[in-house]
Amino acid sequence: MKKEDIGTGIGLLILSTWLFWYVGRYRVKEIYGYGPDFFPRVLAVMMAVLGLSLIINALLGSSLKMGDRIDPKGFVRLLISIVICIGYLFLTKLLGFATATFVFLFILMTFLKQKGLFMRLCSCLGTALTVWAIFRYFLIIPLPEGWLF
Amino acid sequence: MQFDLLLAAFGKVMLDPINFFFVFIGVTSGIIVGVLPGLTATMGVALLIPFTFGLDPVRGLIMLLGLFSGGIYGGSISAILIGVPGTPSAAATVLDGHVMGKRGLAGKAIGMATIASFFGGTTGALIMTFLSPQIAKIALKFGPPEFFALAFFGLGIIITVSGKSILKGLISGVFGLMITTIGFDPLSGCPRLTFGSLELLGGITFIPALIGLFGYSQVFQGIEKILTLPFVKSELKNVIPKLKEIKGVIKTMVKSALMGTFIGAVPGTGCDIAAFVSYGEARRSSKYPEKFGTGILEGVAAPEAGNNGATGGAMIPMLTLGVPGDAVTAVLMGALTIHNFQPGPLLFRDHPEVVYPIFAGMILAQFVMLGVGLGGARFFASIINIDRRILTPIIFLLCVVGSYVMRFSFFDVGVSLIIGIIAYFMNYYGFPGSPILLALILGPMVEQNMRRSLIISHGDPLIFVTRPISAAFIFIGIFIMITSYYRIKRAMEREGKKDLMAEKEKVD
Secondary structure (H helix, E strand, O other), rough: HHHHHHHHHHHHHHHHHOOOOOOOHHHHOHHHHOOHHHHHHHHHHHHHHHHHHHHHHHHHOHHHHHOOOHHHHHOOOOHHHHHHHHHHHHHHHHHHHHHHHHHHHHHHHHOOOOHHHHHHHHHHHHHHHHHHHHHHOOOOOOOOOOOOO | EEEEEEEEHHHHHHHHHHHHHHHHHHHHHHHHHHHOOOHHHHHHHHHHHHHOOOOOOHHHHHHHHHHHHHHHHHHHHHHHHHHHOOOHHHHHHHHHHHHHHHOHHHHHHHHHHHHHHHHHHHHHHHHHHHHHHHHHHHHHOOOOOHHHHHHHHHOOOHHHHHOOHHHHHHHHHHHHHHHOOEEEOOOOOOEEEEOOOOOOOOOOHHHHHHHHHHHHHHHHHHHHHHHOOOOOOOOOOOOOOHHHHHHHHHHHHHHHHHHHHHHOOOOHHHHHHHHHHHHHHHHOOOOHHHOOEEEEEEEHHHEEEEEEHHHHHHHHHHHHOOOOOOOHHHHHHHHHHEEEEEEEHHHHHHHHHHHHHHHHHHHHHHHHHHHHHHHHHHHHHHHHHOOHHHHHHHHHHHHHHHHHHHHOOOHHHHHHHHHHHHHHHHHHHOOOHHHHOOOOOOOHHHHHHHHHHHHOOOOOOOHHHHHHHHHHHHHHHHHHHHHHHHHHHHHHHHHHHHHHHHHHHHOO
């Protein structure tokens, strides 16, 4: 993964330069200069050195071989799942935790091509109600409540 | 050692059925997590922590300890049945356990793994109980330079948990340390890197970060591969081993349990190394080493006694010095902190009411694990057959809930998701997640004590090497880093040679 390592190394160099510059604003006149900017700056220097080492390592041909690669179709599936999750977070505020959780699980399982509607319904309902009941009645921790529950 | 407190704690924990119930829940959840390949004990503990918020701290903590022990043991079930270790620490168990499984002796192998895990776990827990208070007494004399040196020593573990690339492990570690600088500066109170966000003033909360690193990242990989992963079915018969068979491996179990405990007590080693070293030693000292790998009970007992012995061992540096022995104990350390108990020598002085029940809980967990393991082996074996398309969304949900309930904050869920996405890409590009976890735990300790020490010494960095305990930690830390570096390098060279040979064979 030579290209990936060089790209990451450049990104780390940019990040560390930015951090070194940005934390300068936290400089306060403390004794011996070990103020709030001291540790982040030490880390920025360390990260710059490591980023540079990663680039040199890659240029010398010592990068690791790329193992498992990201499956493009699987990655799209992952992105859609994250969108479903974000939708779930909004839905929780509207419908309440238990109802939104049931909807979220059902949509996600259907999207992941789970066969067997009865099994899917049972596992979604069972999980949503169990988690809701554990937090509400056993741990007495409030979860979001909306129009329903 | 305050024996009166210890006995009272044992009485309190062992005789209370509610404690027993929580340990049972922890052990059972741990075995389930351990059985499922891809889910680690670290992830299990991270996901269970939010369920301890509303509980009495001792009950919550012993439940997590149950999960830790159960998780390490549970990995052996899938290792034996399907040849895929449920957790990395069960990798050595595959060698003989799966061969036994293929010969129709899976039940016997799982029974032996359960007994060896119980034996190893109990040995580790007893050594932890009697050794920890002595170490804590010495650690009470520490000042800022010693604590900095200790944290430095702890960060040295990054090299050993770096996987194939030490450089990438170090980058992950420094990235984790950078994350710890977000929020109020611990000494001056100045807000740093918050970009005007009120939610970031307190820094990145530990549990959401943890769930992002070990929960979401694995769920994301699971979703990506869900349609391409093969389905493996498992079956199981006759679990209880005969007394004669247990007697035959007792020497191996004793040796492996002791070795596992002491290996686990060295920060940065962990249960997987303990299992392999125990297996290697059992094979080396055996009268019939050639039989190892062909499916013998000693080949199952040795790694299982070793890895469960390491659970107690790994708790020793975490409880006494505040330095986690491995990734799971790092998460457990976070759990203690969340319940307002700072692991380290002061914990023994200020909160004996928590420390001693932890010892008792760890021992209770071993007995529960023995019962649940032998009684429920068939049930746990059937868990491997659960449809991933049902299981993955449920774990996804637990990640969302876990990251939310810490502060009832959707912001934390967002942070957790972002960290999960970063960790998902890091996995692919060879950057390990464990160094970030260690950095999140030890970062504040490093910064505060480094700055305090430098202020005390008027800016002279020699303060860290002129005080004997501090110097000892720094030199031992450097020694461990160097030896770990060479160990990993040798392992990589061996792996490289194997790859070359495999390629040659392909060409031929």
